[in-house]
Amino acid sequence: xxxxxxxxxxxxxxxxxxxxxxxxxxxxxxxxxxxxxxxxxxxxxxxxxxxxxxxxxxxxxxxxxxxxxxxxxxxxxxxxxxxxxxxxxxxxxxxxxxxxxxxxxxxxxxxxxx
Amino acid sequence: xxxxxxxxxxxxxxxxxxxxxxxxxxxxxxxxxxxxxxxxxxxxxxxxxxxxxxxxxxxxxxxxxxxxxxxxxxxxxxxxxxxxxxxxxxxxxxxxxxxxxxxxxxxxxxxxxxxxxxxxxxxxxxxxxxxxxxxxxxxxxxxxxxxxxxxxxxxxxxxxxxxxxxxxxxxxxxxxxxxxxxxxxxxxxxxxxxxxxxxxxxxxxxxxxxxxxxxxxxxxxxxx
Numbered sequence: 001x002x003x004x005x006x007x008x009x010x011x012x013x014x015x016x017x018x019x020x021x022x023x024x025x026x027x028x029x030x031x032x033x034x035x036x037x038x039x040x041x042x043x044x045x046x047x048x049x050x051x052x053x054x055x056x057x058x059x060x061x062x063x064x065x066x067x068x069x070x071x072x073x074x075x076x077x078x079x080x081x082x083x084x085x086x087x088x089x090x091x092x093x094x095x096x097x098x099x100x101x102x103x104x105x106x107x108x109x110x111x112x113x114x
Numbered sequence: 115x116x117x118x119x120x121x122x123x124x125x126x127x128x129x130x131x132x133x134x135x136x137x138x139x140x141x142x143x144x145x146x147x148x149x150x151x152x153x154x155x156x157x158x159x160x161x162x163x164x165x166x167x168x169x170x171x172x173x174x175x176x177x178x179x180x181x182x183x184x185x186x187x188x189x190x191x192x193x194x195x196x197x198x199x200x201x202x203x204x205x206x207x208x209x210x211x212x213x214x215x216x217x218x219x220x221x222x223x224x225x226x227x228x229x230x231x232x233x234x235x236x237x238x239x240x241x242x243x244x245x246x247x248x249x250x251x252x253x254x255x256x257x258x259x260x261x262x263x264x265x266x267x268x269x270x271x272x273x274x275x276x277x278x279x280x281x282x283x284x285x286x287x288x289x290x291x292x293x294x295x296x297x298x299x300x301x302x303x304x305x306x307x308x309x310x311x312x313x314x315x316x317x318x319x320x321x322x323x324x325x326x327x328x329x330x331x332x333x334x335x336x337x338x
Contacts, residue, residue, distance in 0.1 A: 002206055002238035009124050021118065031124065038240035038267035085263060085299040096302040099270060105241055107120040114115060 003043040007051045010107060014057070017110065028061040028111040034104040035069050069102030128242055131210035135217075135245030136337060142222040145323075145330040146230065146337075148208075148244050150268055151252035152261075153234030156278040158186045159311050160252065160319075161231060165193035167320055172327070173224055177216055178231040179208045186231065196220065207238035210245060227327055236265040247326065247337040248273040255279045255286055259293040266300045274305040274322065281310035 014026060033039050041064055048062045071082045073089035079100060080090055088095050123129055139146050149157050161176065168174055178186040179200045187199035198216050200208060208230065217228075230246065232239040251272035253261050256279060262269045269275065275297050283290060290308070297304050307322065309315035329335035 002241070005205070006124055006241075009127060013120075013122060013124075013126060017118070017120065024118075027115070036267045036270050038237050038265075085266070085296075087299060087302050095298075103267075103270075105124045107122050107124055109120055110118045112116050112118060 003039060003047040004051065006039060006044060006105070007047045010048075011051065011057055013107060014060075014110065021112070025113040026057075026060055026110045027113045028063055030063045030065065030108040030110070032065045032067055032104045032106040032108045034067040034102040036099065036102040037105040039105060041066060065108065067102055067104050070100050071097040072100045073097045125241060125243075128210045131214055132243035132245045135210060135214060138222060139228070139245055139247075140336060142225065143331050143333075144222065144225050144228050145327045145335075146228045146244070146246040146248075147323075147326075148230045148232060148239070148246040148249045149252065150232045150236065150239045150249055150272070151234060151254075152236050152257060155234070155252045155254040155257065156309075156311070157231050157234070157252055158189055160276065160278065160309060161190055161229060162193070163309075163311065163313070163316055164229075164319070164323070165190065165195055167316060168193075168195070170194075173226045174229065175220060175225045175227070176229045176231065177208075177213065179212070179233045181205070181233060202233060206233055206235050207242050208232050208244060209242045213244050226331075227323065236261070236268050240267045240271060247330070247335065250274045250276060252276045252278050253293065253297075255282050255288040255290065255293075257288075259289055260296060262293070262296040262300045269297055269300045269304065272301070272304065274307065276315075276319070277306060277308045279310055280308045280314055281312045 052058050052060055069082045071087050072079045073094045075094040076092040078089050078091040087097050089097055151157050174195045176190055176197045177200055181202055181204055184199045187197045190197045200212050200216055230244055249272045251268050294306055307315050307318050
């Protein structure tokens with residue numbers, strides 16, 4: 001359960017960002033969370049609600065984009081969605097494929113009220 | 115409504131410190147490993163066995179993380195290598211700042227291998243880079259064979275899986291082949307060593323450490 005520290009890290013960065021955009025009202029933050037990021041999205045939402053309550057971020061909405069795991073085959077360069085741990089290359093059968101997406105834990109954007 | 119593109123890692127601050135640590139480790143040619151497992155998989159036991167066998171000319175230092183107590187540091191101190199306990203006070207993982215703080219008064223030029231024993235937890239330590247070369251995940255045969263499938267992230271990020279307590283295999287309903295194949299399904303290419311506190315696999319594990327250390331010393335292994 002480290003979702004609370006993740007929420008704090010997000011809000012710390014937004015506080016910094018706010019200094020560069022004086023007077024702007026941030027209405028929404030968009031996060032990108034890979035399925036291999038080790039983050040439970042429901043916990044993150046719950047933690048976010050709990051942390052922003054009664055603070056200057058109370059009106060900030062949260063949007064989460066979940067990124068599925070994708071692998072690339074070093075043998076034939078095929079890129080594919082690895083569903084249910086099927087990491088073997090569907091094209092050439094190579095077993096040692098590498099992760100190319102799904103480990104993200106990023107702040108993608110913030111929306112600003114006009 | 116307008117949008118500001120941010121595109122930053124959430125754990126940016128941790129990442130920055132981890133990069134600084136990595137730079138220091140590289141300058142002093144220190145091999146750094148970060149051991150992660152559930153509580154009770156045998157991290158401290160593995161380390162005791164490692165220190166017992168470690169060539170005394172190798173300068174090993176240990177940081178061991180727990181929510182409370184200094185018990186692990188006490189267990190590990192008897193082998194004469196420097197050990198520090200990091201008490202997280204309830205936090206479920208170690209972060210780069212804790213490592214930086216606890217290393218502050220240790221002369222890095224006197225360390226060849228730094229072993230970090232993370233807090234017992236298969237989820238939270240995953241996302242926190244500590245500047246290590248390798249994460250190592252441990253799974254014991256008294257757990258479930260499906261742990262790699264339930265907690266895939268840490269298995270994906272680990273170079274090596276240590277399957278511990280294999281001396282108990284005759285007494286537990288645990289299929290080692292299934293566990294290994296689950297780990298390989300989640301992370302094709304993960305190395306696997308089977309160990310027990312009776313000494314099984316220790317030769318292989320010590321050789322793994324020796325090889326990685328030699329590669330760090332020769333400059334062949336650089337972590338980025």
